[in-house]
Amino acid sequence: MSALQRAIAQNARQAEEVNNSAQRLLQRQKEEKARRVEEDNNTWQRARWEAARRAMADGTFKTPEIRIPVIITPDGPVSSAKDLQQLAGMDSMPETLEATLIRDHWISTERPVTICYVNYGERARLEEKANIEYDPSGKFMVRFGEQKRYTMVVLSLKEGVTLPGPSEIGINGEGRGNGVVDE
Known part of the structure; x- marks a missing residue:
């Protein structure tokens, strides 16, 4: 193997190591971000559940109306x-x-x-x-x-x-027959 071939092979190995190192760093960053997001979500959920438990304990909890x-x-x-x-x-x-x-x-x-x-x-x-x-x-x-x-x-x-038409509704929104005469 010539010196040039050895240098090319060594450069290829170094480039592969750098690429692998960058991929590992990127993967660690993704994992860390996912962990932080999960932690934030858990913190928010825990705080919400704790607030609901306190509201139930003091009788002020109201079921949310969807x-x-x-x-x-x-x-x-x-x-x-x-x-x-x-x-x-x-x-x-x-x-x-x-x-x-x-x-x-x-x-x-x-x-x-x-x-x-x-x-x-x-x-x-x-x-x-x-x-x-x-x-x-x-x-x-x-x-x-x-x-x-x-x-x-x-x-x-x-x-x-059917919905009542305008002629079937009295002045106060009441149906006819209530003694109200529409003009």
């Missing part, structure tokens, strides 16, 4: 918060919020929409009266502020379900 956004479509079966209130059997009219639809049938979009929130009980009542589409894999997603949420869409009312 709320699901529903898109209100002016030309759809649920065209207003009042329609949603009636279908979902809500005690009061839900607050409407302006949001941006960012995913529609898994296709990215940027379109303004109006949403209202329902809880699980209201969602169940809504599902009894309407055909809804809700896909937690993200078929429909809205953004408001910094939050992104999966959302429900009411496709149609089920057979036999």
Whole structure:
């Protein structure tokens, strides 16, 4: 083997050692970062559980209410918060919020929409009266502020379900037959 070949072989070994050393360093850095992230997550979870235990012990713990956004479509079966209130059997009219639809049938979009929130009980009542589409894999997603949420869409009312028209609702939102005469 000539001196040139030995030098080339030695350079190749050194380059391989440097490469292996860099890969080991990169792997250690990845492992350390994963350990720190796991530690941060555990710290955050422990603090949250501890706060919940303290709240339970002193009687101030409240089970969080999960709320699901529903898109209100002016030309759809649920065209207003009042329609949603009636279908979902809500005690009061839900607050409407302006949001941006960012995913529609898994296709990215940027379109303004109006949403209202329902809880699980209201969602169940809504599902009894309407055909809804809700896909937690993200078929429909809205953004408001910094939050992104999966959302429900009411496709149609089920057979036999109708919403009262404007002529069937009195001044106070009551049905006819209550002695109130609409002008």
